[in-house]
Every structure is written in C-alpha cells, then in structure tokens.
Amino acid sequence: xxxxxYQVVSLSPESLRADVDLMSxxxxxxxxxxxxxxxxxxxxxxxWFHYEQFVVAATWSLLAVETAIRARLxxxxxxxxxxxxxxxxxxxxxxxxxxxxxxxxxxxxNGLLHPEFQSAWTPSMSRTTVGxxxxxxxxxxxxxxxxxxxxxxxxxxxxxx
Numbered sequence: 001x002x003x004x005x006y007q008v009v010s011l012s013p014e015s016l017r018a019d020v021d022l023m024s025x026x027x028x029x030x031x032x033x034x035x036x037x038x039x040x041x042x043x044x045x046x047x048w049f050h051y052e053q054f055v056v057a058a059t060w061s062l063l064a065v066e067t068a069i070r071a072r073l074x075x076x077x078x079x080x081x082x083x084x085x086x087x088x089x090x091x092x093x094x095x096x097x098x099x100x101x102x103x104x105x106x107x108x109x110n111g112l113l114h115p116e117f118q119s120a121w122t123p124s125m126s127r128t129t130v131g132x133x134x135x136x137x138x139x140x141x142x143x144x145x146x147x148x149x150x151x152x153x154x155x156x157x158x159x160x161x
Contacts, residue, residue, distance in 0.1 A: 061133035
C-alpha cells in the first residue's frame with residue numbers, strides 16, 4: 001500500500017489503525033453519525049483479518065455522510081440522498097467540491113446496497129472513501145474551536161474481535 005507521499009507501507013493492523021487515527025472528526029458530530037463513522041473505522045482496521053470488510057467500511061462511511069446531511073437539513077429518510085446533496089449545496093452547507101465527492105459517494109452507496117455481485121475493494125479505495133466521508137462530515141459539524149481533527153483513542157484490533 002502507498003502512503004500520501006507514495007512511499008510503500010506494509011499492510012498491517014497497525015498501519016490501518018494509523019490511517020484511521022489521521023481521519024478528521026469533530027466533537028460536534030452528533031452521536032448517531034459519530035457511531036457510524038466509528039464503525040467504518042473499526043471495519044477498515046478489521047479488514048486486515050477479513051479483506052471483504054474494506055468495502056463494508058466504505059459503505060458504512062457513506063451511510064454516515066447521508067445521515068449527517070439529513071441531520072443538518074432536518075429531513076427524514078423520504079427525500080432521495082442525491083436530492084438532499086443538491087439541497088445541502090444550495091443552502092451553502094457544502095461547497096461544490098464536497099458536493100461532487102458526496103454525489104459520487106451516493107452513486108457508490110446505491111451500487112453497494114443493491115449489488116448484483118460481491119464487491120472487493122483495495123485498501124486504498126476504502127481509505128479514500130472512508131477518509132473523504134470523515135472530511136465531509138467534519139465540514140458539516142465543525143467544532144467551535146475551528147479544529148476539525150480529533151485524535152483517535154481506539155486500540156488496535158485483535159483477531160476475532
């Protein structure tokens with residue numbers, strides 16, 4: 001796996017944990033959304049033991065983005081995800097770049113939740129999706145301090161746990 005400087009990094013539970021420890025998150029994020037993000041990070045790290053969890057981690061992070069946008073807009077589950085993305089952009093909650101990323105994420109999420117076959121993602125594919133989901137949500141729920149990053153307090157995943 002390559003890091004952000006295109007240097008080879010050995011894949012291990014520790015390197016996967018290091019990835020998630022750098023992902024942006026805020027204390028202002030509502031509990032339900034934060035819980036979905038936490039699950040996506042744990043699934044990402046647990047992918048060391050079960051490779052197929054990389055795609056599940058990404059899917060869970062995309063569900064967190066949808067839940068976060070719905071919470072910020074105060075809408076229920078009826079309007080389609082892509083419609084509320086456009087509304088979030090129109091209301092100034094997200095900028096155009098975030099809107100494009102989130103819209104692509106919505107399309108990915110739809111394909112992942114209505115599969116025609118088993119998907120498998122590489123660690124880099126999952127890391128990008130999970131990381132971008134964290135960034136989008138940090139932008140929706142910034143801390144009062146303006147700090148968008150909070151270090152992780154989680155521990156390394158153990159086999160079977």
